[in-house]
Amino acid sequence: MDIKVNVRESSDDAYVVELGGEIDVYTSPKVKDAITELIDQGHYNLVINLEKVRYIDSTGLGVLIGGLKRVREHGGSVNLVCTNPQIKKIFDITGLVKIFGIYDDEAGAQKALA
Amino acid sequence: MDIKVNVRESSDDAYVVELGGEIDVYTSPKVKDAITELIDQGHYNLVINLEKVRYIDSTGLGVLIGGLKRVREHGGSVNLVCTNPQIKKIFDITGLVKIFGIYDDEAGAQKALA
Amino acid sequence: MPEPATGDKYFGTVDLRIPGKPEWVAVARLTIAAIANRLPFTVEEIEDLKLAIAEACTNAIQAGGGNGEPIDIRCETAADHLRIVVRDRGTKKPEPVPAGKATPVEGLGVFLIQALMDGVEHSFDAARGSELIMTKRVGS
Amino acid sequence: MPEPATGDKYFGTVDLRIPGKPEWVAVARLTIAAIANRLPFTVEEIEDLKLAIAEACTNAIQAGGGNGEPIDIRCETAADHLRIVVRDRGTKKPEPVPAGKATPVEGLGVFLIQALMDGVEHSFDAARGSELIMTKRVGS
Ligand SMILES: Nc1ncnc2c1ncn2[C@@H]1O[C@H](COP(=O)(O)OP(=O)(O)O)[C@@H](O)[C@H]1O
Numbered sequence: 001m002d003i004k005v006n007v008r009e010s011s012d013d014a015y016v017v018e019l020g021g022e023i024d025v026y027t028s029p030k031v032k033d034a035i036t037e038l039i040d041q042g043h044y045n046l047v048i049n050l051e052k053v054r055y056i057d058s059t060g061l062g063v064l065i066g067g068l069k070r071v072r073e074h075g076g077s078v079n080l081v082c083t084n085p086q087i088k089k090i091f092d093i094t095g096l097v098k099i100f101g102i103y104d105d106e107a108g109a110q111k112a113l114a
Numbered sequence: 115m116d117i118k119v120n121v122r123e124s125s126d127d128a129y130v131v132e133l134g135g136e137i138d139v140y141t142s143p144k145v146k147d148a149i150t151e152l153i154d155q156g157h158y159n160l161v162i163n164l165e166k167v168r169y170i171d172s173t174g175l176g177v178l179i180g181g182l183k184r185v186r187e188h189g190g191s192v193n194l195v196c197t198n199p200q201i202k203k204i205f206d207i208t209g210l211v212k213i214f215g216i217y218d219d220e221a222g223a224q225k226a227l228a
Numbered sequence: 229m230p231e232p233a234t235g236d237k238y239f240g241t242v243d244l245r246i247p248g249k250p251e252w253v254a255v256a257r258l259t260i261a262a263i264a265n266r267l268p269f270t271v272e273e274i275e276d277l278k279l280a281i282a283e284a285c286t287n288a289i290q291a292g293g294g295n296g297e298p299i300d301i302r303c304e305t306a307a308d309h310l311r312i313v314v315r316d317r318g319t320k321k322p323e324p325v326p327a328g329k330a331t332p333v334e335g336l337g338v339f340l341i342q343a344l345m346d347g348v349e350h351s352f353d354a355a356r357g358s359e360l361i362m363t364k365r366v367g368s
Numbered sequence: 369m370p371e372p373a374t375g376d377k378y379f380g381t382v383d384l385r386i387p388g389k390p391e392w393v394a395v396a397r398l399t400i401a402a403i404a405n406r407l408p409f410t411v412e413e414i415e416d417l418k419l420a421i422a423e424a425c426t427n428a429i430q431a432g433g434g435n436g437e438p439i440d441i442r443c444e445t446a447a448d449h450l451r452i453v454v455r456d457r458g459t460k461k462p463e464p465v466p467a468g469k470a471t472p473v474e475g476l477g478v479f480l481i482q483a484l485m486d487g488v489e490h491s492f493d494a495a496r497g498s499e500l501i502m503t504k505r506v507g508s
């Protein structure tokens with residue numbers, strides 16, 4: 001029941017939100033806060049790195065979808081980094097794989113933002 | 115809730131029982147069976163390697179104590195290999211550290227049998 | 229206590245009651261994983277079960293209005309399946325999810341439960357609350 | 369569901385009922401670990417709690433004659449301690465452990481519980497069975 005949230009500016013004016021641990025109904029508000037803060041500050045190109053996330057449920061997916069909706073209103077986008085097969089599977093079966101750009105590493109996710 | 119039991123003859127006519135996993139009320143009968151079989155076959159010098167044991171409770175300790183009692187009747191002995199601090203602590207607080215020889219590696223435990 | 233000769237060791241009922249608050253859902257998840265671990269489920273199937281129980285608890289918390297009304301979870305095991313019953317005490321009639329909604333945001337939890345489990349039944353009783361019954365077969 | 373401003377998130381009661389059989393003790397151990405993980409216990413303290421609950425369950429199984437009578441476990445959490453009540457339905461009067469026995473074989477389970485927990489009370493009722501109440505403080 002731990003979540004780690006680490007936000008950093010990346011080279012090309014995009015921001016990376018690096019998450020670690022478990023994103024569930026208890027921890028997802030912390031993720032939401034971090035993403036909301038970035039968007040409120042006017043950052044609309046986000047990479048959300050899920051490489052160290054062991055678990056995500058619908059509340060976590062809801063936070064990602066909410067973030068995507070908001071940045072799109074400003075012409076921005078959200079790319080995900082995800083390698084965990086269980087988590088990839090969840091993006092697959094929910095069809096979210098068609099809405100998010102999902103990449104195997106941060107470099108790929110950032111390049112695709114541009 | 116898994117236990118691994120691996121029995122092998124070591125160089126100097128002693129037997130090594132290598133255990134792995136969790137030794138509790140459910141799994142300790144399997145450990146008891148392995149030790150009993152060796153003793154029934156006339157092997158009274160045993161090294162029990164607990165290096166890969168993550169957990170042991172009083173039923174597991176009871177099996178080790180029972181084995182020690184039986185081999186002692188035949189002039190044999192039981193030496194343990196144990197490095198996990200939590201498990202060492204249990205041998206400490208129960209005073210079993212005074213009854214068993216406890217060693218940091220198999221070589222030490224075997225040498226001390228001779 | 230000799231071990232029973234048959235597949236008996238797979239059979240059992242475990243009851244768990246947690247407070248209906250977000251911070252307790254992880255306990256349900258880990259307990260389900262421990263129970264599932266007793267059956268020959270794969271690691272992936274156990275992950276599915278953890279997600280399904282979490283979604284059920286999240287719904288139960290929302291149904292209970294987030295004020296911590298307990299959630300009751302019953303797990304019945306057999307050699308080839310795990311049956312989980314989740315009861316909450318939310319007595320406000322839930323609005324049904326529109327069938328076949330295209331954008332999966334609302335209804336995502338129920339959608340996931342249905343995708344990951346082999347059998348799902350939901351019933352609502354205005355006096356007692358909701359009951360969700362989900363079954364997962366080994367090797368499904 | 370905003371998080372409560374106080375230390376409220378530590379408070380809660382979790383009930384677990386497992387079959388009184390050896391193969392289910394691991395479920396109690398993992399559930400206790402998940403609950404303890406919510407409080408600021410160290411890894412070592414959590415290991416102590418796992419061992420204590422396992423010993424309590426082992427005793428309850430023996431008290432119940434090994435025929436699977438359920439074991440009821442209640443966990444009450446606060447910011448600074450965890451209180452665990454273990455009830456079995458063994459109605460045969462247990463023989464007391466001789467106090468201060470030198471060789472720790474019989475009585476090892478109870479000895480460990482007492483060594484690892486901060487408060488331990490045991491009561492027996494011929495009609496209902498045994499009740500063991502154990503408390504562990506954070507940082508003890
Ligand atoms: N335990 C429950 N009690 C009452 N209604 C429920 C329960 N679980 C699910 N529902 C109904 O199913 C709907 C969809 O739930 P879910 O898929 O988790 O998505 P949402 O994110 O919209 O809550 C809920 O809005 C509610 O109407």
Ligand SMILES: Nc1ncnc2c1ncn2[C@@H]1O[C@H](COP(=O)(O)OP(=O)(O)O)[C@@H](O)[C@H]1O
Binds near residue numbers: 458473476499
């Ligand atoms: N749940 C219980 N119900 C009845 N008696 C119990 C219970 N727990 C412990 N006891 C008593 O305490 C004694 C010591 O238990 P324990 O320390 O686990 O050692 P042992 O290995 O002898 O069972 C038991 O033999 C029994 O008399």
